[in-house]
Amino acid sequence: MRWFRFAVLIIVASVLQAGFLELLNFKPDLLLILLVFFAIYCKTSDAIIASFTIGFAADIIGSAMGPQIISFGLFGTALAYLHRVIAIKKIPYQSLVIFITATLTAVFAHLLTFLKLTFLEGRPTPPMIFAVLLVTSLCSALAGPFFFLPTGWWMRIKTNRLRIH
Amino acid sequence: MREEKYAIRDTRYAIRNMIMASRQTKVSNQVLFILLLLVGGIIFIAPLSWTREFQSTFDNIFSWPLRFTTAVSLSTRAQKALPDVVSRREHNRLQNHLANVMQQLYQEHKKVEKLSGLRSRFPLEGADLVVADVIRASTGGQSEIIINRGKNDNDDLAKGQFVLGDNSIIGTISDVSSRTARVRLFTDSASKIAVKIGKLNIDRIMQGGGSNSATVRMIKHKVKTGDEVFARKKPGLLDTPMIIGKVAGCQRNKESPLLWDITVEPACNIEALNDVAVIIINPQ
Numbered sequence: 484m485r486w487f488r489f490a491v492l493i494i495v496a497s498v499l500q501a502g503f504l505e506l507l508n509f510k511p512d513l514l515l516i517l518l519v520f521f522a523i524y525c526k527t528s529d530a531i532i533a534s535f536t537i538g539f540a541a542d543i544i545g546s547a548m549g550p551q552i553i554s555f556g557l558f559g560t561a562l563a564y565l566h567r568v569i570a571i572k573k574i575p576y577q578s579l580v581i582f583i584t585a586t587l588t589a590v591f592a593h594l595l596t597f598l599k600l601t602f603l604e605g606r607p608t609p610p611m612i613f614a615v616l617l618v619t620s621l622c623s624a625l626a627g628p629f630f631f632l633p634t635g636w637w638m639r640i641k642t643n644r645l646r647i648h
Numbered sequence: 649m650r651e652e653k654y655a656i657r658d659t660r661y662a663i664r665n666m667i668m669a670s671r672q673t674k675v676s677n678q679v680l681f682i683l684l685l686l687v688g689g690i691i692f693i694a695p696l697s698w699t700r701e702f703q704s705t706f707d708n709i710f711s712w713p714l715r716f717t718t719a720v721s722l723s724t725r726a727q728k729a730l731p732d733v734v735s736r737r738e739h740n741r742l743q744n745h746l747a748n749v750m751q752q753l754y755q756e757h758k759k760v761e762k763l764s765g766l767r768s769r770f771p772l773e774g775a776d777l778v779v780a781d782v783i784r785a786s787t788g789g790q791s792e793i794i795i796n797r798g799k800n801d802n803d804d805l806a807k808g809q810f811v812l813g814d815n816s817i818i819g820t821i822s823d824v825s826s827r828t829a830r831v832r833l834f835t836d837s838a839s840k841i842a843v844k845i846g847k848l849n850i851d852r853i854m855q856g857g858g859s860n861s862a863t864v865r866m867i868k869h870k871v872k873t874g875d876e877v878f879a880r881k882k883p884g885l886l887d888t889p890m891i892i893g894k895v896a897g898c899q900r901n902k903e904s905p906l907l908w909d910i911t912v913e914p915a916c917n918i919e920a921l922n923d924v925a926v927i928i929i930n931p932q
Contacts, residue, residue, distance in 0.1 A: 494710075497706075497710075498710050498713045498714060498717060499717060501714060501784055502713065502714040502715070502716070502717030502718045502720075502721065502784070503717035503718070503720055503721045504721070505718070505721070505784070506718065506721045506722065506919055506920075507721065527677050528675075528677050528680055531677060531680050531681050531684065532680070532684070535684040535685075535687070535688060538688070539691075542691070542699075542702075543702055543703055543706045544703075544706070546792075547696060547699075548691050548692070548694070548696070548699030548700075548702060548703070549688065549689075549691045549692025549693070549694070549699070550692065552687075552688040552691055552692070553685065553688040553689065553692060556681075556684055556685060556688055557685075560681055595692065599692060603693065603695070604695070604696055
């Protein structure tokens with residue numbers, strides 16, 4: 484794993500997500516797409532570190548620190564282990580995996596945000612808008628597999644070869 | 649020759665031993681996962697006031713690319729205006745300005761009626777307006793924006809100061825760091841602002857609803873959609889009522905059907921704001 488390239492990629496994705504994509508009505512979640520990419524194409528230990536790091540980046544551009552790092556870390560690790568059993572090679576399967584992961588991570592992160600803000604901070608939580616969640620998950624699922632190729636090129640990871648560790 | 653052979657063999661053994669040793673000390677995936685989960689848990693439990701530093705640092709370091717990408721996003725969304733026709737945003741901005749001027753005029757009339765002959769200061773005359781660029785805009789989920797002014801700019805920015813966007817109040821300063829400041833929009837769930845509902849002239853507290861709207865609860869009279877809502881005067885922070893939003897809906901209160909709940913929407917498109925102005929009353 485080329486960690487310097489990984490850091491640059493995460494920073495660029497975070498800036499784009501917080502700046503350019505933030506104002507669009509229909510937008511993919513770049514960090515989530517990267518989470519699925521690293522869970523699928525990296526060895527398990529690298530995927531675990533990458534998942535938590537991407538979650539940390541998502542927290543930095545989010546509203547509260549903590550929920551995304553746990554949510555991304557859990558689901559990224561689960562996906563990395565799942566990939567050892569089931570190969571996720573075809574684009575439709577990758578889209579499906581991105582959609583499911585996006586939905587699960589968002590719901591779990593919202594639950595943790597609710598716990599943090601309500602019980603630890605004593606302030607109200609912003610409501611969860613399911614329509615926005617579904618649109619973002621759908622956009623991520625549609626756009627995700629097409630981001631895999633340039634990401635693979637940047638990370639020097641061959642995306643057309645199945646790697647089992 | 650034989651000695652060289654032995655030396656190579658010894659080196660090979662040494663390297664093999666080192667590899668074996670490193671394999672033994674290698675952290676397993678399970679341990680790695682638990683360690684990282686613990687770190688995540690600590691960050692999760694840490695108070696927001698501490699962890700905000702991470703976010704402020706990110707905003708400080710990447711303020712330029714964030715502003716640039718936001719501007720690109722806004723420019724792609726902007727529609728071409730027809731000739732001799734002002735844009736919706738410009739129209740709203742001027743409407744807000746008109747509402748503020750009318751409200752100031754109304755206040756002045758009241759003062760003149762009551763205190764004829766006495767001089768008074770024109771509202772906001774002594775106030776300083778600090779113009780700041782929006783670094784991170786608000787979105788559907790978040791109800792705050794980050795601006796590029798902070799303690800280091802010597803602008804007297806402080807918590808609680810009102811912030812204007814397109815001539816209407818959009819929120820208050822919630823946090824000031826060295827080079828940036830956070831603006832809590834009045835639509836944020838934690839926001840509570842004293843307001844006056846235009847034609848009824850009723851004073852109430854408006855609470856943010858979290859999704860680009862706020863609510864004024866328990867009002868005796870029904871209010872028309874489109875009526876203007878003004879932020880009330882606040883000593884040291886706001887010298888005159890200023891427009892904050894417009895009535896978007898009026899429903900009967902579920903607990904007390906004789907009373908009404910009013911939904912208020914911002915008087916400008918907050919997501920499209922490039923810059924805002926912070927009102928500083930009596931600047932030093």
